[in-house]
Amino acid sequence: MRAAEEVQPTKQRALMLALERRGEEWQESLEELARLAETAGVEVVGTVTQRREKPDPVYFVGKGKAREIRQVRGDAGADVLLVDGELRPGQQRNLEEAAGMGVLDRTGLILEIFARRAQSRAGKIQVELAQLSYLLPRLAGKGTELSRLGGGIGTRGPGETKLESDRRRVRRRLRILQKQVERIGKRRAVERRHRQEAGVPVAALVGYTNAGKSTLLNSLSGAEVFVEDLLFATLDPIIRRVGLADGREFLAVDTVGFIRNLPHQLVAAFHATLEEVIEADVLVHVVDASHPQMEEQIDAARRVLGDLACAEKPTVMAFNKCDLVDDRARLTERAAREAHAVLISAATGEGLEELLRLVGERLEQALVTVELVVPWRAQHLLSEAHDRGRILAEEFVEEGVALTARVPEDVAQRLRHAAGAGERGGEEE
Ligand SMILES: Nc1nc2c(ncn2[C@@H]2O[C@H](COP(=O)(O)OP(=O)(O)OP(=O)(O)O)[C@@H](O)[C@H]2O)c(=O)[nH]1
Ligand SMILES: [Mg+2]
Incomplete structure (x- = not known):
């Protein structure tokens, strides 16, 4: 029986939990959590919500609600609870206790996805650093086991005995990783310096995850960059040379996608990667114009750019996937509200010439x-x-x-x- 289960692992089943806050777009946020779950390979089998303005300090939701989850969990056959919000370590433990199942908050889920996606050595080091910084304060009481990351998500941990040695191990590992990340940062800085000295300007493709940045890089440069209809397909910066109509050239950098409330552990750990954005001469903000939450995604991406102190960089807004948009007139009007914007389709090639013209123009001011x-x-x-x-x-x-x-x-x-x-x-x- 058991062996058979292990040979054919069934997809993990998740319940989602969210607070219905007045005026806040909790529904959109919940939809995004479902997308994140899908990306992590988890099946969402139910949703529990509670109308309240502030999370309960002990259980995140009310105690009664937390008990109710235990019931729903049994009926739905769920094995992990995904919370749309950030849990303090204590809340996570209490909720695990009350709901009788593994609990993962939004940050934890995003970290799981990053862990699965990381390909390069640098990517893996940065993800591990982010994961351990997230885990360290959670290694208390009945916390989550270190090795759970290898198995299913949100698996429950071993209890108290290993805790102290775990903590020491984590701290030691964190120091090593921090040093390695520093080295990555220094190496990338040297590489950037060489590029700058070569005098070739750099345009970074930025924007919400799944907007089509990698597809755009492929169409602009003929490169073969991993493209997938999942969140966070790209973690490592990828750089390609692109020619302009007048014979000038620039380097296009494709990098990690943004998301609403990008966990700060990730922003910190991925600083060496985001540095490519920070140091770029021009930004191409790629937008999925076919997405119902386009405006929220634009805002979320701008907030991350603000955090990186890049809000003032010369930017071209590329309203992508326009091949999927029926109401062209409305989209054209929307684009006209931006100083430098263009409708494109990275898939069909529409608008790419105009995009290059605008990038060329902005590079001159760079x-x-x-x-x-x-x-x-x-x-x-x-x-x-x-x-x-x-x-x-x-x-x-x-x-x-x-x-x-x-x-x-x-x-x-x-x-x-x-x-x-x-x-x-x-x-x-
Ligand atoms: N119809 C259409 N689909 C597109 C277009 N551009 C990208 N896509 C699709 O959108 C999905 C996401 O594209 P990616 O290029 O991986 O997006 P990304 O911004 O690099 O995503 P991350 O690396 O995850 O941040 C893929 O399924 C693409 O095929 C477009 O112009 N039109
Ligand atoms: Mg990508």
């Missing part, structure tokens, strides 16, 4: 690398470079300041002019 000596009498340009660009290196030399910086094109021109004038020993400005 930063370029200069490496020169700013003569002493042109020091006012230095403060402008500080204000409007990014200083990569600065060193005092006899003739002035040896500067390597990324600055807007107009500042670059004046810097070059001043440096050139310095070389000729001219006095003109």
Whole structure:
């Protein structure tokens, strides 16, 4: 009996639990949780909700409701409870106790998905770091077992005996992982520096998960990037060279998708990956225009960009999947509300020329690398470079300041002019 079960593992069955909060879009959030469950390979067999404004500090929902879940669980044959929200470690334990089943909150579920998707060494290290930072405060009382990640999701843990040694092990492992992530960050920084010195600008494809970023990268560059109709298909940054109509080139970076309330453990652990976005010259914000929650997804992506201090970067909005949209007029109107926007279909190729034209335009306003000596009498340009660009290196030399910086094109021109004038020993400005 048992052996047969293990050979043919049945799909895990989940109950979802959410609070019906007034004015908050809890239904959309719940739909997204269902999508996340599907991505994690879990079948949703029922939903329990409770109308209340604030989570109960002990059980997340009321105690009565928590007991009710135990009943529903039996009827539906569910083995894991997915909570649409963030549980404090204590709430998670109490709810597990009351409901009599494994409990996973939204962050825990997203971490499970990331763990399954991570392919590269760097991706795996970053996911493990995020998972352990999430797990550490939960290793108390009847917590969740470390090894549960290998088995089904939300499996219940072993009890108290191993706890102290578990905690020590986790802390030690966390330190090692943090060092490794630092190294990844440094290596990527060096690679970026080389790209910048080569003078090829970078456009990062950003946006909500499943918007079509990887499909777009494929159509733009002919690359074969993993595309799937699931959330978080891409975890590692992928970089491809793309040509513009006028012969210029840029590098397109495809990276991890965003989501509403992206867990902060993930943002922290994936900093080395998100750095590709932070350091890009231009952003292409890819939007799934066929999605009923398009506006919420745009907002969610913008919030993440804000967290990364990228809200002010030159951006092109690409309203993708327009082949699936019936009301073109309405979408065109919506796009017109953005300063730089275009309707595209990464699948059919529609609008891609216009997209490239816009990206080219935005790249001109983006930063370029200069490496020169700013003569002493042109020091006012230095403060402008500080204000409007990014200083990569600065060193005092006899003739002035040896500067390597990324600055807007107009500042670059004046810097070059001043440096050139310095070389000729001219006095003109
Ligand atoms: N009809 C249509 N489908 C598209 C288009 N672009 C992407 N898709 C589909 O949308 C799904 C998601 O596409 P991906 O390119 O994997 O999306 P992504 O933004 O890279 O997703 P993550 O890596 O998970 O963040 C796939 O099934 C694609 O085939 C489009 O223009 N039209
Ligand atoms: Mg992708």
